[in-house]
Amino acid sequence: MYHRLASGDTSEGVQRRDPYLLAESAFEEQMQYLYRSGYSTMPLSDFVSYVNGKTVLPQKPVIITFDDGNRSDYVTAYPILRRFGFAATFFVTVGSVGSPESLSVEQIRDMSHSGMATESHSLTHPYLTKLNREGIERELGESKEILESKTGKAVHFLSIPNGTYNDTVKRVAKELGYLAILTSDLGINNAKSDLYSLRRIAIKNGISLPHFASLLKGQSMLRERCMQSLRDTVKITLGIENYVLIRRRLLH
Structure with missing residues (x-):
């Protein structure tokens, strides 16, 4: 799971304290690693078919996703993906489409x-x-309808904004025709995965290539899960909005 990329060299534009801003050079290096290591990208629809027992996975499959719908998705990530023959899924905050960033x-x-x-990625990126x-239905339903009208293609997948969801969110998504939900929960999915709480691996600023490679193989997960558990505990203790406010102040 990626968020946004900074064009140019690592030394330009990347705030070391912003974990979700990745240098263009780092992303390109990671895509090159996937290409040279024989990984192949697959659409989410194929993974749904796999979980439902209707198809098999290719060797070394990977699903690349981007959250938020940042301009760098098109300007920076898209050309690199095409260069290596990869496809990705871009989750768009529909209400922000057309804004400068x-x-x-x-x-x-x-x-x-x-x-x-x-x-x-919802309509306005709220805490669902x-x-x-009614509010959940609006966020999930209107974003789906608007995006379908803009692209002429069906929208079947939802990425949870801010990482917070519950059973109501899952039920509403299913009722509205979403085939799967992607969360920010850390992990690798398999044939027994719950399609409405699929896990992902967040690729953040500063990650080394060896660490990136180990995560793809399902290694280095214990440390990452401990860190996520600690963050979740802090969020519960402070409240999600206070946590985000403090985090933003520390990053700037």
Whole structure:
């Protein structure tokens, strides 16, 4: 799971204290590693078919995802992905489309018609667990409808904004026609995975290539899970909004 990329060298534009801003050079190095190591990208729809027992996985499969719908998805990531023959799924915060730092409708259409998938990251990127059912339906339903109208393609997948979800979110997503939900929960998925709480691995700023490689193999997970557990404990103790506020202050 990626968020946004900084164009140019690592020394330019990358704030070391922002864990979700990755240097272009680091992303390219990681894609080159995947290519040379024989990994192949696969669409989420194929993974759903695999879980449902309708297909088999290719050797060394990987699903590349981007959250938020940042402009760097198109300007920086998209050309690199195409260079290596990879496809990715871009989860778009639909209400931000067209703003200066976000994807435009034209960019979304271009990627969608060139083998990339564009799916929902909600309408306004809220904490879904703080909304009532009507609010959740609006976030998931309207974002799906708008994105489908812009691309002319069905939207079947949801990435949870801010990482917070519950059973109500899962039920609403299923009722609205989503085939799977991708979370921020750390881990690797398999044939027994719950399609409405799929795990991912966040690739953050400063990760070394050996660490990246070990995560792909399911190694180095214990340390990462301990760190995530610690963050989750802090979020519960402080409250998610206070946690985010303090984190933003520390990053700036």
